[in-house]
Amino acid sequence: MDLGAFRREVREWLADNLVGEFAGLREAGGPGRKNEAFEARLAWERHLAAAGWTCLGWPAEHGGAGLPLDAQLVFHEEYAQAGGPARVNHFGEELLGPTLIAFGTTAQCQRFLPRIREVRELWCQGYSEPGAGSDLAAVSTSATVDGGQWVITGQKVWTSFAHVADWCFVLARTTPGGRHDGLSYLLVPMRQPGVEVRPIVQLTGDAEFNEVFFDGARTDADLVVGAPGDGWRVAMGTLAFERGVATVGTQVGFGRELAALTDLAMRTGAADDPDLARRLATARIGLEVLRAHALRTLGSAEPGTASVAKLLWSTWHRGLGELAMDVLGAASLTHDGDLGTWQRLFLFSRADTIYGGSSEIQRNIISERVLGLPREPRG
Numbered sequence: 042m043d044l045g046a047f048r049r050e051v052r053e054w055l056a057d058n059l060v061g062e063f064a065g066l067r068e069a070g071g072p073g074r075k076n077e078a079f080e081a082r083l084a085w086e087r088h089l090a091a092a093g094w095t096c097l098g099w100p101a102e103h104g105g106a107g108l109p110l111d112a113q114l115v116f117h118e119e120y121a122q123a124g125g126p127a128r129v130n131h132f133g134e135e136l137l138g139p140t141l142i143a144f145g146t147t148a149q150c151q152r153f154l155p156r157i158r159e160v161r162e163l164w165c166q167g168y169s170e171p172g173a174g175s176d177l178a179a180v181s182t183s184a185t186v187d188g189g190q191w192v193i194t195g196q197k198v199w200t201s202f203a204h205v206a207d208w209c210f211v212l213a214r215t216t217p218g219g220r221h222d223g224l225s226y227l228l229v230p231m232r233q234p235g236v237e238v239r240p241i242v243q244l245t246g247d248a249e250f251n252e253v254f255f256d257g258a259r260t261d262a263d264l265v266v267g268a269p270g271d272g273w274r275v276a277m278g279t280l281a282f283e284r285g286v287a288t289v290g291t292q293v294g295f296g297r298e299l300a301a302l303t304d305l306a307m308r309t310g311a312a313d314d315p316d317l318a319r320r321l322a323t324a325r326i327g328l329e330v331l332r333a334h335a336l337r338t339l340g341s342a343e344p345g346t347a348s349v350a351k352l353l354w355s356t357w358h359r360g361l362g363e364l365a366m367d368v369l370g371a372a373s374l375t376h377d378g379d380l381g382t383w384q385r386l387f388l389f390s391r392a393d394t395i396y397g398g399s400s401e402i403q404r405n406i407i408s409e410r411v412l413g414l415p416r417e418p419r420g
Contacts, residue, residue, distance in 0.1 A: 042108075048115045055123040058088065070127030071294070072358075073389030075249040079205065082126045087160045096134055096158045098286065103142050103150060104158045110286055110339050117290030121297070131287075132202065133157040133164040137210050139282040144226075144267045144275045153208075153228070167197040167211035167229070167253060168276065176402065177212060177276060178220040182255060184213040184227060189262050191215075191227055193235075193255040199396060203238045203251040206231050211255075212276050215269050224272035226279075228264040235259065244388040245380060280398070281347055288350065289335050292328065295358060298386065299324055302365055305383075311368045320364050327357045345411035348403040355393040355400065362390035 059067060063085050069078045089095050098113050099105020108116075128134070138157050141150050156162040173179035182195025193213055203209065209229050216223030231238070235258035240248035267275040303321050306312035312321065331353055338346045365383040366373040376384060394400045408414040 042112055044111060044115055047112055048119060051116050051119040052123070054092070054094070055119060055125065058092075059123060059125065063088070066126040067124035068126065068297075070129075073243070073245045073247060073249075073385045075127065075201065076247055078126070079129065082129050083160065083163075085126060086128060086130050090158060090160050095130070095160065096138060099138060099142065099154075099158070103138075103154050113286045114289050114336075114339070117287055118293050121290040121293030124297075129202070129205075130157065130160045130163060132166055132206075132210075133160075133162065135287055136166065136279050136282055137164050140210070140226075140266060140275060140279045143278055146263075148263070149228070149266065162207040163202065163205055165200050165203045165206035165209045165231070165253075166279075167200060167209045167213075169199045170196060171198050178224075178273065180212055180214060180224065182211065182213045183217075184211075184215050184225060186262055190259045191225075191229075191262060191265070193227065193229060193258045193260070195255050197253040197255075198250075199241070200238075200251045200253045201249055203231065203253050204240060204248075209253070210266070210279070212272055215272075221273040223270050224276070225269045226266040226272035226275040227260055228266065229255070229258060229260045233258060244391070245385050286339060288354070289332070289339075292331050292335060292354070295331070295354075295361070296328055298361060299328060302361070302368060302383070306368045309368070311370065317364075317368060320367075324357070324361060324364060327360075331357060345407045348398070348406040351398055352400055352403045352407075355397075358393045359390045362387035 063081070066078060066081055066085055070082055071077075086095070093106065094116070096105040097108045097116055098110070099107070101107040134157055138154060141153060145153075153162070157164070167182070168177055168180070170180050170182060172181060180195075182193065182197065184191045184193045186192075191213075193211060195213065197203075197209075197211070200209070207230065209231055211227045211229045213225055213227055214223055215225040229236075235256050237254040237256070239252045239254070241250045241252060242248050243250065266272075299321075303312070303325075306317060306321060312318050334350060334353060338350065362383075366387050369383055373384060373387070380388070398406075405417055409416050
């Protein structure tokens with residue numbers, strides 16, 4: 042494949058299409074702004090789908106473009122460079138779709154993959170619970186079979202997009218006792234009696250995350266991915282897909298943020314401070330490390346790879362938020378009723394090292410599964 046020609050094709054298509062009704066969407070929905078212009082971003086993503094720009098890495102037999110990793114990387118880089126809005130179908134396209142392709146039945150793939158590809162059904166992820174945040178093996182949401190259906194009872198938390206999702210992939214305990222054993226990976230419709238979504242207001246004032254309560258919610262018995270009781274293996278597969286090639290595009294977005302912050306520091310004179318100048322330079326080096334690690338490990342199944350990546354980027358991005366506040370100086374402490382870009386970044390990036398698996402949990406995974414160190418005592 043001629044990657045240069047493909048890059049030009051992507052770049053030209055984005056330039057020709059991020060115009061008109063979509064022109065105002067450039068960089069919309071960034072960190073701490075997931076609800077921004079949601080309906081317009083949904084329309085944009087369906088526009089992408091109609092032009093064949095969704096599900097680029099899915100195999101052709103499942104409706105995807107079947108592109109190799111390097112071509113997918115080119116698309117995500119160009120999309121980020123063009124200021125394409127944050128995607129609304131991430132959980133379906135990047136997480137559930139590949140999971141169904143790897144672990145699902147033919148009927149499940151035929152039922153759900155076309156609607157994901159066309160952005161006709163949106164998904165959310167039902168993993169974390171109040172008593173089981175990053176420790177997924179401790180989930181207590183339960184599911185039992187009744188009359189050809191699973192009946193789900195329990196609570197999930199920090200569920201992004203639950204307020205707009207049509208479906209949720211839920212990790213539930215179907216056999217009492219144990220930790221990894223007895224968990225099942227269920228596909229649950231969100232728009233039904235027995236499902237209640239409550240928004241969680243963040244420091245930014247937005248509500249991207251939610252609590253989800255399942256009180257006798259139902260889903261068909263055949264909507265379990267993998268065998269009943271094998272949900273841990275399937276859930277770990279989903280987490281591996283989560284940190285795939287799209288993260289490189291995210292890093293391009295990080296680069297745009299750093300460039301804008303550096304420009305601000307130069308214009309305001311903050312860069313004349315030797316310490317701030319050093320930190321800006323260190324941030325640039327750190328970003329290059331992120332990219333090098335991502336490129337080196339693309340497609341890797343080595344244990345701990347995803348955990349290292351999560352540690353690297355989340356720590357870097359949180360540090361960028363802190364650096365932004367120091368570049369702003371005293372101005373960072375006030376606002377006129379609406380948070381500024383850098384204040385929003387600072388507040389939202391505090392969560393980067395918590396959601397998606399906290400840094401403490403990632404370090405445990407690396408120490409135990411990669412380095413073979415003794416396991417942390419569990420109460």
